[in-house]
Amino acid sequence: MSTPDLDLAHRLSDRADEITNARFRSTDLRISSKPDRTPVTDADLAVEDTVRAELAEHRPDDLVVGEERGGDLTRGRFWILDPIDGTKNFLRGLPVWATLTALVEDGSPVVGVVSAPALHRRWWASAGGGAYRRIGADGPAERINVSEVSELADSYLSTTHLGSWTERELRAEYLRLVDACWESRAFGDFWQHCLVAEGAIDLAAEPLANEWDLAAVQVLVEEAGGSLTDLSGRRRFDGGEALSSNGTVHRKALELLGG
Structure with missing residues (x-):
């Protein structure tokens, strides 16, 4: 089930994919360390800045919390971003990384998109709308469900x-x-x-x-x-x-x- 917020989250993920794909396995990737000694690349920063700019244009009243630029969690409505989840994999040339985009309302996530372009996978869900997966850029949306294992x-x-x-x-x-x-x-x-x-x-x-x-x-x-x-x-x-x-x-x- 599509909603305007879910559609926007997909567009934000598309923009993020353009940036991360261009920088993945780049020979001039710039890497630094945050105070907690975890790595951050120029691609992390570029993704978050781009997504924040898009949100400022399309959802100017919403707050934003991101891994790289910060922000305070609140009980209102806010977007929460991880520009590259799996940065260590990204900087070592391993394809297991993704951009995570979520919309939170009153403390509960109501939209989530996980885009992993190097794996050719995207997963998404909206509250009450089910969970889906797409394999390949042109693949169909497939409804997904957890397993039935009971032990x-x-x-x-x-x-x-x-x-x-x-x-x-x-x-x-x-x-x-x-x-x-x-x-x-x-x-x-x-x-x-x-x-x-x-x-x-x-x-x-x-x-x-x-x-x-x-x-x-x-x-x-x-x-x-x-x-x-x-x-x-x-x-x-x-x-x-x-x-x-x-x-x-x-x-x-x-x-x-x-x-």
Whole structure:
């Protein structure tokens, strides 16, 4: 189901794709470090500045929060941007990165678009409108749904970086969940949550995540029939952590993680 805000989010993603595709694997890519020592490229900054300019023109009354230029979360209506989720992959020439664009109203994401042009994939959702995927620039929109796996012993689990669990002093709890599941991988970042939404895997767990990492994928996973919460089970995208799932195995996974 299309809405004016979802249509705008797609147009913003198209503009972002133009920039990131042009800079991906560029020999003159400029890289610096933020105060938290995470990398930022000139492409990250160009995407966020371009999207902010578009929003200023088309939604001048809306607020904007972005990973690179900041902004305050509010209970009103605001757009939240991650210009390149997976910057480490981007700067190393790996194709697993995406631009994440979400619209939040009264604390809840209502539109989300995840565009991964190097993977030739785009995922999107709007509240009450379902979740969709497109493969290839000219591919059809396909409705997606989470899996029907009902037992942890049959579940496929992903995370981003095992060291993050050590940093949060939750390594033992995460490995307990790994041992309870059928298979585990580290697909990482946005991709794992999109894989949950399309039913390819059943669980994605992150002990460290920012609001711009999660707003777009929360509405995607939920509209696909799943759940995204923090590690204590609260439905939120701004809690600094996340567990997404098909919903059926969510509570069992939280129990092993101590939630």
